[in-house]
Amino acid sequence: MPERIMFTMGDIACAEGALSAGCRYFGGYPITPATEIAEWMSLRMPEVGGAYVQYEDEIASITSVIGASWTGTKAMTATSGPGVSLMLEAIGLAVMTETPLVLVNIMRGGPSTGQPTKGQQGDIMQAKWGSHGDYQIIALTPASVQEMFDQTVQAFNLAEKYRTPVFVLADETVGHMRERLVIPDEKDLELTYRKLPSGPPEEYLPFKPDDDLVPPMALLGSEYQFYATGLTHDERGYPSDKEHVQIELITRLNDKILKNADDIIDLERFMLDDADIAVIAYGTPSRSARRAIKDARAEGIKVGMLRLKTIWPFPDDTIASLATEVKHLIVAEQNLGQAYYMVKASAAPTPVHLMTKPAGMPQLPHEILDKIRKVDSI
Amino acid sequence: MTESAPVLRHPMSKYIREDRQPWIYCPGCSIGIVTNMVARAIDKLGLDFNKVVVVSGIGCSGRSSGYFKTGTYHTTHGRAIAFAEGVKIANPDLEVIVISGDGDIAAIGGNHLIHACRRNIDITVICINNFNYGMTGGQFGPTTEHERYSQTSPRPIGNIEHPFNLVKLAASSGSTFVARWTAVQARRATRSIERAIKKKGFSFVEIIGACPTAYGRMNRLGDGLKMHEHLLEVAEIKNGLPPHEAELEYESKIICGEFVDIEKPEYTAVLRAAHTKFKESI
Structure with a gap:
């Protein structure tokens, strides 16, 4: 179309x-x-x-x-x-x-x-x-x-x-x-489809990963037979109560996301290059923050935003390096502080200020502007 | 010199993951018998085994899917039917069979059972009813009779609750094929499973089985052999009986047979027809 x-x-x-x-x-x-x-x-x-x-x-x-x-x-x-x-x-x-x-x-x-x-x-x-x-x-x-x-x-x-x-x-x-x-x-549009198995079906190991830690996926109704279970399983897909199988499986399931975090994480840097203050926001509050940052810049406050377009896996490395470039971070989110704790852990010892609102109407631009002014005056 | 006797392969072993033997089931359990019934039904129908999907939930019967050498999936507790519906709707060319227990299908998965019956998706559900949660050691469940003993309905009170009659439940929820057999009526049960698979609509087959390790022990019903002999004694075949009369009293009377075989528009067929209509209208 x-x-x-x-x-x-x-x-x-x-x-x-x-x-x-x-x-x-x-x-x-x-x-x-x-x-x-x-x-x-x-x-x-x-x-x-x-x-x-x-x-x-x-x-x-x-x-x-x-x-x-x-x-x-x-x-x-x-x-x-x-x-x-x-x-x-x-x-x-x-x-x-x-x-x-x-x-x-x-x-x-x-x-x-x-x-x-x-x-x-x-x-x-x-x-x-x-x-x-x-x-x-x-x-x-x-x-x-x-x-x-x-x-x-x-x-x-x-x-x-x-x-x-x-x-x-x-x-x-x-x-x-x-x-x-x-x-x-x-x-x-660039579209991705899962890797399918190739090779002799009798040699297929349904949970044996490739180098990217992701196993090719057989489909129901194909010549590749498999048993998939929520139980801890080995590369054949068979249940196992052995300690090493559990460790290998959950380590791989975690690593296939964490080791590919750079490929997954999607961030927007907005007016950050010379910033003393960085606002971290996502979703609707990031829209208010964008306006507030423009207004604060007009007042001469050097502020920018790191907008999280992906929130998990969390961009701790980016935030840790950002924290060395700025004096303060402000997390603006529509809750009582959730991403805040992740930012705090990554940014230490740079101070992280929380701007929350756990209710229907998101933070308005002038409210975020007030917060930026307050942090700027510290 | 004596020659060792040739090892005979079980005729149904071609459908089974022999590298997963031995089974996890206790001596005297009925689940192996039911697994055999399903394999024989598939064999008799001559189905392309690659196109057969076996799904199960959690519990002893929930382990059955993993023994079939085809595309098999072991879901979370109670969700086998929901998974199976997704499979069948997304690819109606597959033959989708759910094998699971009474706790899985009638308690935690009870809501999925009645709605799948109502929705009329062409899948076959085989429920192995052994009257208790065997895997966790024998607690009462949705099919445990009133005053029966279990690990959580101990003597002297026994089970305070009352059981579901699964044939009545499936029939009144709209299942288009409903049958009940005991595990000892292997040939009749296998024929019903064949009909259930062939039926273009939601099919429900209950197989009454024995759990000598837990339920039998706590209610002093004897070992596996004795329990299966009992099933044969109390089974009464009444094909075509109105489903609301298909009583089940473990001690004295288990009404067996095929009770429902009706026609109703099937979900995936209706959806396919709609797709064709849309294509033609473009």
């Missing part, structure tokens, strides 16, 4: 991004403020020969997505915090069985039912640590309608490349804002 231009909302841009990335299976359950993704998928999937399937709950939704992915179909689900809470079990299963999938979380106010129609960025740590056990996750944090499209495509590419679940972690404001969206010609 040639290039298209739409004036639309973040949720719909996300759905279009998924379709452009080749997603042909959506398993979901309606939830505010992610419902528009499901609605758009129910409309569009039959047109492209895919399936929109509405399940009885979020647990079934994401588990079915894992099933669809093992047939070779690019698959996704979309939900909000309460739904992610139910999906955590299956995130662990997808990590353990190395299943590519995309999970969109349009973050609303929490805990519990919270404020369904209002935004928050309260699920940053949940995305990283929600399921039990030691594992790494990839999470992207778009800040505009266009990025909802672009980063959903990127999420599929990363999921396929690293055989892992990938979060699109957008706050409600990004999900529901309306902006211009350019959907590129499909010929101009």
Whole structure:
């Protein structure tokens, strides 16, 4: 399909991004403020020969997505915090069985039912640590309608490349804002597909990694037979209670993300080159911060922003080196401080100031400007 | 000089990962019998085994998928049916079989069971009902009879709760094929599994099995042999009986047979038809 231009909302841009990335299976359950993704998928999937399937709950939704992915179909689900809470079990299963999938979380106010129609960025740590056990996750944090499209495509590419679940972690404001969206010609999109096994099927070891630590993935219905299990397993996929098998497996599952962090991490440097103060922000607060930084610059304050377009794996090295260049860091996020703790750990001993707002309306530009002025006067 | 006797291979071993032998199952357990039934049904139907997918959940029966030498997946507890639905919808050419236990399918996965029945996706669910959670040592579950003993319903009170009748549950939830057999009725059960696989719609086959290690021991039901003999004694074949009359009383009466075989538009067929319609309209 040639290039298209739409004036639309973040949720719909996300759905279009998924379709452009080749997603042909959506398993979901309606939830505010992610419902528009499901609605758009129910409309569009039959047109492209895919399936929109509405399940009885979020647990079934994401588990079915894992099933669809093992047939070779690019698959996704979309939900909000309460739904992610139910999906955590299956995130662990997808990590353990190395299943590519995309999970969109349009973050609303929490805990519990919270404020369904209002935004928050309260699920940053949940995305990283929600399921039990030691594992790494990839999470992207778009800040505009266009990025909802672009980063959903990127999420599929990363999921396929690293055989892992990938979060699109957008706050409600990004999900529901309306902006211009350019959907590129499909010929101009770079799409990734998982490595498939080659060689004699009888010699295939389903969980034997290549040098990039990612094993080629056999598909259900192919001549490569396999057993995939959430149990700790060896390279044959067979369950094992041996200590060394557990250590080797979870070390590799962590390393395949951490050792490729440079390839995964996506950051934007804004007016940082001569900055004394660096604002760290992602999602909607980064939009307010951009305006506040321009205003502060007009007042002669040397401030810039490191915008996190990906939040997991965390860019600790970049922040550590940034902390040697600036005198202060300000973390502006729509919660009571989550990325803050990661920044603090990476930036020490440079002081890190927190600018939080755990509620629906994100920090406004003048509020961030006030914070910049205060930090500048220290 | 004596020659050693030739080692005979089991006729179904071609479907089994022999490098994973021996089975993890206890002596006297029914799960091996049911595994054999499924292999024989696949063999009889002459299915392309590469296109068969076996899915299971957690528990003793949940281990069954890992013994089949095809694409197999061992999900989290209760989620085998949800995984299977995703597989079947994404690739309707595959033959998707779920084998799991009563705890997995009727307790933690109960919601997925009833909704899959309602949705009518062409998958086959084989539920091995041994009346307790065997893997964790024998606790009561959704099929444990009232006042039966278990590790969490000890003497003198026994189980305070009441069991599901899975045939009634599946039938009333909309399953298009419903059967029940005991593990000793191997040939009849295998034929029903064949019909369940062939059925274009959601199929549910319950196999009543024995867990001598846990349930049998705690309720003094004897060893595996004795428990299987009992199953044969109390099994009553009533094919075509209305499913709501398919009673199950372990002590005296286990109604067996095929109770439901109805036609209803199947999910993936409807979806395929919609795709064709869209293509033609362009």
